[in-house]
Amino acid sequence: MEKKKNLFYVKGEPFIALAGEAHNSSSSTAYFMESVWEKAQEQGLNTVLLPVTWELVEPVEGTFDFATQDAIIAQARERGMHIIFLWFGSWKNAQCMYAPNWVKTDLERFPRAQVEKGQNKCQLKDFYGMPYTTLSYLGEETNKADARAFAEFMKHLKEIDEAEQTVIAVQVENETGMQGAGREHSDLADELFAGEVPADFAAYMRSHTDEMAEDVKAAVEQGKDGKTWEEVFGDVAEEIFSAYHVASYVNRVAEAGKAVYDLPMTANCWLDKGEKPGKYPSGGPVARVMEVWKFAAPAIDIIAPDIYVQNFCEICDAYTKMGNPLFIPETATHSHVGPRLVYTVGHHHAICFAPFGFEDMGQEFSGTQSYLFGVDTSDPLLQTPQDVDEYRWYNQTIASMTPMLADAYGTNRLQAVITEVPDKNMMMFGSYGFMVLFDLPLISRKDGVCLALQESEDTFYLIANACMLAPISTNPEKPNVDLLAVEEGYFEDGKWVMTRRLNGDETASMNFGEPTLLKIKLFSYK
Ligand code: DGJ
Secondary structure, eight states: OOOOTTSEEETTEEEOEEEEEOOTTGGGOHHHHHHHHHHHHHTTOSEEEEEEEHHHHOSBTTBOOOHHHHHHHHHHHHTTOEEEEEEEEEEETTBOTTSOHHHHTOTTTSOBOOSSTTOSOEEETTTTTEEEOOBOTTOHHHHHHHHHHHHHHHHHHHHHHTTTOOEEEEEEEESOSBSSSSSOOSHHHHHHHHSBOOHHHHHHHHTOOTTOOHHHHHHHHHOOSOOBHHHHHGGGHHHHHHHHHHHHHHHHHHHHHHHHOOOOEEEEEEOOTTOOBTTBOBTSOOGGGHHHHHHHOTTOOEEEEEEOSSOHHHHHHHTTGGGOOOEESEEOOBTTHHHHHHHHHHHHOOSEEOOBTGGGTTSOOOHHHHHHHTOOTTOHHHHSBOOHHHHHHHHHHHHHTHHHHHHHTTSTTEEEEETTSTTOOEEEETTEEEEEEOSOTTOOOSOOEEEEEEEETTEEEEEEESEEEEEEEOOTTSOEEEEEEEEEEEEETTEEEEEEEEOTHHHHSOEEOSOEEEEEEEEEEO
């Protein structure tokens, strides 16, 4: 079987990471992880995203301790689960809280970013006055030390896990970039910013404007022939400068790790939400600077959005430009999450979907979660926790179909629609199609979604919830369409098992009020 570019493979088999990201401190001990694994299994996950922190694995410079990761990998294997480790090195949420103390306390060797000239710490005016410090993206020694530690970790992983492939990918750093300003303001940063833009980078940006964010594209196209960052990148120069340096830094870390163990590597981002750089971490791998990251961080295979905002589907569109596969390392656990999982697999052929703090799925939202998830009264799904049994059903159903889904990844044989994008409710496959209706009076639920996988010209598998299906013929010679067979069922060892043949009242409206897996055969005629 030829391997597809935008898919994970485990021991040669295609693999969709039906995942969850654990809370930041959960993987600091194997002891604490016991209950986390239980939750993961309860939700039908096959992968857990877990931090591995620089401060704990290299508490003394040059002395490494990976005993906790060894124990956690053993726990995963006992349960047949996989791991994507998150390297919390120089950055975590645009700060440096996971750097070891020997890094934090040596400001000469490991300089902090000067958000304001001459200052190692500031208060973020645009962020509730929060006291803020982070490591400089221009710190060569910091970059080397981080890369060395990451390479040690990858070397260890290779030794203990290459044959088993428990760990399928690694995220390098976490939500990189700098808050408080568009760029750093140290003397070194000023000097570089007033200096020349590397010619190959300027040329790349000028020749990759097709999918660029509008303002970045306008700036690049209007860029003068001069050489400084401001001359070449105009109004977006500061963010591009930061992105170039952050991406180059992260690339050196990723490259050092890949050189010893070549696993897929990702970089996640704190979304820009249309704000100005510095309000969100400037230089982080947001879609608007994806071109910069693709150029300066070739060792990063995937740019991964952390999506807590309500325009989830638009964000998915933005992060699949430039051939970037959809990999969602963090998203909210309210009851949009089940349909969104199905939608991202069906519509974007996602390779990883992970609710954050999945351990809490199903629980009422606390104050912090309400803030994080944008809980508000305008949308009942935002206020309601996802039902865990249904989430497990979605995961198990997708897992049972993975070989067929993976075979259809990258083709239009696999499609999906969701209530959140009401104007795109048609799925067309050759001579047949489905119109999917949501929000009808006889449908009481709002979490509508439908994924359709074409098995052969007239036969489809559908995952449907809270929707009504209207089959269509696209053949003008045979415009009428009938249902020849409608079955409910599940897959066992890749084989379809019918649990109920539907006809009569049950197909009169083709209305599905709870998550259902169907096999449908159509017929068209004049
Ligand atoms: C985004 C970060 O990447 C996560 O580690 C976590 O801090 C969540 N935000 C919020 O809790």
